[in-house]
Amino acid sequence: MVRILIPPTLRKLCGGEDTVQVRARTVGEVIGQLQVRFNGVRDRLCDDQGRIRGSVLVYVNDEDIRFLQAHRTPLKPGDEVSIIPAFAGG
Amino acid sequence: MSNSEGYMKALKCRECGHEYPLGATHVCEFDFGPLEVAYDYDRIRKTLNRDVICSRPKNMWRYRELLPIAGEPTVGREVGYTPLIRADRLARRLGIRELWIKNDAVNYPTLSFKDRVVSVALSRSVELGFQTVACASTGNLANSVAANAAAAGLNCFVFIPHDLEQGKVVNSLVYGASVIGIRGHYDEVNRLCAEIAGKYPWAFVNVNMRPYYAEGSKSMGFEIQEQLGWRIPEHTVVCMASGSLLTKIHKSYQEFSKLGIVPQTPWKIHGAQATGCNPITQAQKAGLDFFKPQKPNTIAKSLAIGTPADGFYALRVMKETGGAGDDVTDDEIREGIRLLAECEGIFAETAGGVTVGVAKKLIASGKIAADSSAVLCITGNGLKTLDAVVGHVGQPRDIKPSLREFEALLSRENPELVSA
Numbered sequence: 001m002v003r004i005l006i007p008p009t010l011r012k013l014c015g016g017e018d019t020v021q022v023r024a025r026t027v028g029e030v031i032g033q034l035q036v037r038f039n040g041v042r043d044r045l046c047d048d049q050g051r052i053r054g055s056v057l058v059y060v061n062d063e064d065i066r067f068l069q070a071h072r073t074p075l076k077p078g079d080e081v082s083i084i085p086a087f088a089g090g
Numbered sequence: 091m092s093n094s095e096g097y098m099k100a101l102k103c104r105e106c107g108h109e110y111p112l113g114a115t116h117v118c119e120f121d122f123g124p125l126e127v128a129y130d131y132d133r134i135r136k137t138l139n140r141d142v143i144c145s146r147p148k149n150m151w152r153y154r155e156l157l158p159i160a161g162e163p164t165v166g167r168e169v170g171y172t173p174l175i176r177a178d179r180l181a182r183r184l185g186i187r188e189l190w191i192k193n194d195a196v197n198y199p200t201l202s203f204k205d206r207v208v209s210v211a212l213s214r215s216v217e218l219g220f221q222t223v224a225c226a227s228t229g230n231l232a233n234s235v236a237a238n239a240a241a242a243g244l245n246c247f248v249f250i251p252h253d254l255e256q257g258k259v260v261n262s263l264v265y266g267a268s269v270i271g272i273r274g275h276y277d278e279v280n281r282l283c284a285e286i287a288g289k290y291p292w293a294f295v296n297v298n299m300r301p302y303y304a305e306g307s308k309s310m311g312f313e314i315q316e317q318l319g320w321r322i323p324e325h326t327v328v329c330m331a332s333g334s335l336l337t338k339i340h341k342s343y344q345e346f347s348k349l350g351i352v353p354q355t356p357w358k359i360h361g362a363q364a365t366g367c368n369p370i371t372q373a374q375k376a377g378l379d380f381f382k383p384q385k386p387n388t389i390a391k392s393l394a395i396g397t398p399a400d401g402f403y404a405l406r407v408m409k410e411t412g413g414a415g416d417d418v419t420d421d422e423i424r425e426g427i428r429l430l431a432e433c434e435g436i437f438a439e440t441a442g443g444v445t446v447g448v449a450k451k452l453i454a455s456g457k458i459a460a461d462s463s464a465v466l467c468i469t470g471n472g473l474k475t476l477d478a479v480v481g482h483v484g485q486p487r488d489i490k491p492s493l494r495e496f497e498a499l500l501s502r503e504n505p506e507l508v509s510a
Binding site for chain 1: 115118123226281284333398400
């Protein structure tokens, strides 16, 4: 299982949960699994072409997936995926 | 003020326009777009004009209808109205007709432009009932949140990269704030703060309070226009970390011209970064409207944000106004610091060296025309980043308290000055 940290922005849609466990081998599969469980999540995170929005940052074990393999970044059991709004800081 | 939220109407998503109540929230639920404060400009137009502004004390709150708090400010009431200096000696060195320095290195109370954003964010936090405030910071923001929170009696946590300049660290600790050093880059500090903000009911000035916080930067632009004699400068050079300041200076010119407070004349906004962290200027120079994230490596630690939140919007402002972007190396940053110090007697931090260094390049390349007028935004004080210049500005010559020794030294170094 992979542990997903849900940002406040998505919690209403995710039944108020702040963390969710899913079975997934890649970041792309995480989004797919979240969509199955909480209908609508994919549209919030991805644009019309299915790409993760520029306004969304995804980290796997504290590393920005844009420095890894983006949505194809592989996951193993026990990994932590954090979803963060990009518009913060500075 | 005639209604409970002052001149604010709502928080509004910059991307899809969805509106939200004026609470502590910063992104749209539907597309994660940034929320911005929407104002009632029709009411503001009836209230705010040059005479009203001039009748008020010389601080940033003289433009308070355009700053996002509901009532009177309770934190940072004396912030702003820093000097705008006509910089003729530096102008000659850089080869431009008219040059001005907006000097936030002497902003009150913590010597950087961050006092502007913090006074808005904390005043709004008090209005919303928060008792604990926090931030993710490259240093200056932490200093300002720590100082202003202390003065307001608020609990304070500041999160910084663990390897900041000592001056920036001590300047947060002294106010009694909880200073948490994170072993990582600013971008990692920022991510952690987003996670903490999702769990603890605190006012993170640049996370959940960001729509209010960011608006405070406009006051630097309002002051520039007023101090220039109610006009918009042809060229403005702004250093970029997240890129937020650049977008808000632009917005200040838009708002004053839209409200008829200054004549609508064309302006160009130019962005400055360090070569060791240049995601925005790299994209600008390549003609892209999006940036690639970077891992920063520069002495300009206050600008070391590899994933700049407002990078996209800063690129758009440069493009729309016809401005340019450029970046400078660590050596050019130090040279910029010295140029400003030696020509104008202003000791800026590394970010100021970036602004001066980039202005020099843009003037030399003709992107800022030699016969034009420019304002350089200096955002922080050199006394906080001594580490970056120690060993690069010479050493004092130690001698005995002896006239003979002094004259021996003078005849070696400045023989033309020796008195017979």
